[in-house]
Amino acid sequence: MDEVGAxxxxxxxxxxxxxxxxxxxxxxxxxxxxxxxxxDVVQDALSRALPRWDRISRVEDVDAYVRRMxxxxxxxxWRKFRRRESPAAExxxxxxxxxxxxxxxxxxxxxxxxxxxxxxxxxxxxxVLRYYEQLEYGEIAALTGVREGTVRSRVxxxxxxxxxxxxxxxxxxxx
Numbered sequence: 001m002d003e004v005g006a007x008x009x010x011x012x013x014x015x016x017x018x019x020x021x022x023x024x025x026x027x028x029x030x031x032x033x034x035x036x037x038x039x040d041v042v043q044d045a046l047s048r049a050l051p052r053w054d055r056i057s058r059v060e061d062v063d064a065y066v067r068r069m070x071x072x073x074x075x076x077x078w079r080k081f082r083r084r085e086s087p088a089a090e091x092x093x094x095x096x097x098x099x100x101x102x103x104x105x106x107x108x109x110x111x112x113x114x115x116x117x118x119x120x121x122x123x124x125x126x127x128v129l130r131y132y133e134q135l136e137y138g139e140i141a142a143l144t145g146v147r148e149g150t151v152r153s154r155v156x157x158x159x160x161x162x163x164x165x166x167x168x169x170x171x172x173x174x175x
Contacts, residue, residue: 013053030128031074045069068143115165123158130155
C-alpha cells in the first residue's frame with residue numbers, strides 16, 4: 001500500500017479495484033437502476049482509469065476521483081441511451097441494494113425506488129451522492145462540476161419529490 005494524502009491506496013490497479021469495486025458497483029446501481037447497466041458504467045469508468053492509473057493513483061483522493069469517473073460515465077451513458085430505456089413497472093426484491101431504506105417495508109421500498117427512478121438524472125445523482133454516498137455538498141459540486149448552490153437546489157427538489165411520493169410532509173432534517 002502507498003500513502004496518498006491521508007488515505008492508504010493499493011499500489012496496483014487490480015488491488016484497488018478488488019478493494020473498492022463493490023462500492024463503485026453499488027453507487028452505479030443506485031444511479032442506473034439495474035445491475036447490468038451498473039456493471040457497464042463501472043466497466044467504462046475502470047477501462048478509462050486503467051491506462052491512466054500511474055497518474056490517478058497519485059491524486060489526493062483516488063476514491064473520489066474514480067467515483068467522479070463513474071458519475072461521468074453514467075451521465076454519458078444516460079445521454080446516449082436515454083431514448084432506448086424502458087423502465088420496469090416494478091423492481092424485483094432480489095435487486096434491492098441493502099443499506100439506505102432498510103427500515104422500510106417492501107411496499108415502501110418499492111415506492112421509494114420508483115420515485116428515485118422517476119427523478120431527473122441531475123436530481124437523482126445529487127440525492128444519491130448526498131444520502132447514499134454521504135458526501136458533503138461541496139464534494140458533490142466538485143464531482144458533478146456544478147456550483148454548491150445548484151447541488152443544494154437539486155438535492156432539495158429531489159427530496160421534496162421523494163417525500164411527496166412517500167406521503168411525508170416533514171421538513172428536510174439535513175442542512
